[in-house]
Amino acid sequence: MPSTTRERIVDAADQLIYEHGFEHTSFAQIADSVGISRGNFYHHFRTKNDILDAVIERRLDRTRDMLGAWKADNDTPLGRIRAFVHILIDNRALIERYGCPVGTLCAELGKLAHPARGRANELFVLFQRWLRRQFTELGCGDEAGPLAMHVLARSQGVSTLASTFQDEAFVRREVDDLENWLLQFSANNPVH
């Protein structure tokens, strides 16, 4: 099924915002990227904030899909957490260029005190709740929440430094370190 013009606009805006930031991305760049006239563009979106809202909703949908796929593809909670950690390897080329799409968007909207900030933060909340659920299934009880935040923080830190130092050995070392850290939970849990 060919995508609609609206979908193509949101796709292009999503990519430009990731690569160059929200503030730096203009209507004109998005329209050029899609290859449509300004008139056609304004038919779909009146303001840059309207596009941002659509981009965030699209990212929320895609994140839910990704988390669902990780769940379906991995039988154990430990395997699912490992799938999360492995984004750092799988997406390393993009992360080295542009950082984490979630972390950098939330940081920018925070500084702009942008009204869409809270909705963008929901992207982090999706990951955090999903990770918490995996740690709960691993039998971590009340520690599941703090452990989810710990894994999320470590992956964010790796993303930030990956885009500054562009040092692949560093990323692989930190991922190995996180995987070794995760093994302690498998030892405590006979299911794995």
Added chain:
Amino acid sequence: MPSTTRERIVDAADQLIYEHGFEHTSFAQIADSVGISRGNFYHHFRTKNDILDAVIERRLDRTRDMLGAWKADNDTPLGRIRAFVHILIDNRALIERYGCPVGTLCAELGKLAHPARGRANELFVLFQRWLRRQFTELGCGDEAGPLAMHVLARSQGVSTLASTFQDEAFVRREVDDLENWLLQFSANNPVH
């Protein structure tokens, strides 16, 4: 000694760039913040990039001063690394609002493919080399470099999530966790 007009411009620009991002900060906002005319402003800086360069040099100078003070104030390398980790507590109000000044600037300039990007990254390099030196003094040998990057990454991750979740308990928990992790080096080293 009263500061010069140039210094006052760089001070104001530094703060505005931290609070709102480089792209969002305008000449007019900086001039308004300092309370000078556009003419006086242009006498000191011709372009926004010139101001950015001055802001980065100022941050590099201040970082060197801070690292020197941490060295002078702490007799042991472990105490110095702890001083670094404690910025997360000492500056938590600002970090919760605006994130880490180094991480967010480097992330933004990276996305802009800005010519000052390399110079801004030197801010991270200063911290990384200083931390490496402390781990070397702790007797960590070839591991000193990776350990420095590990501490830097963890502090960056905490900053990013602190500004999203604004959860002080999370920040304190992660700092405690890092301090406990650091204790393994004190056990291996009879000096501390």
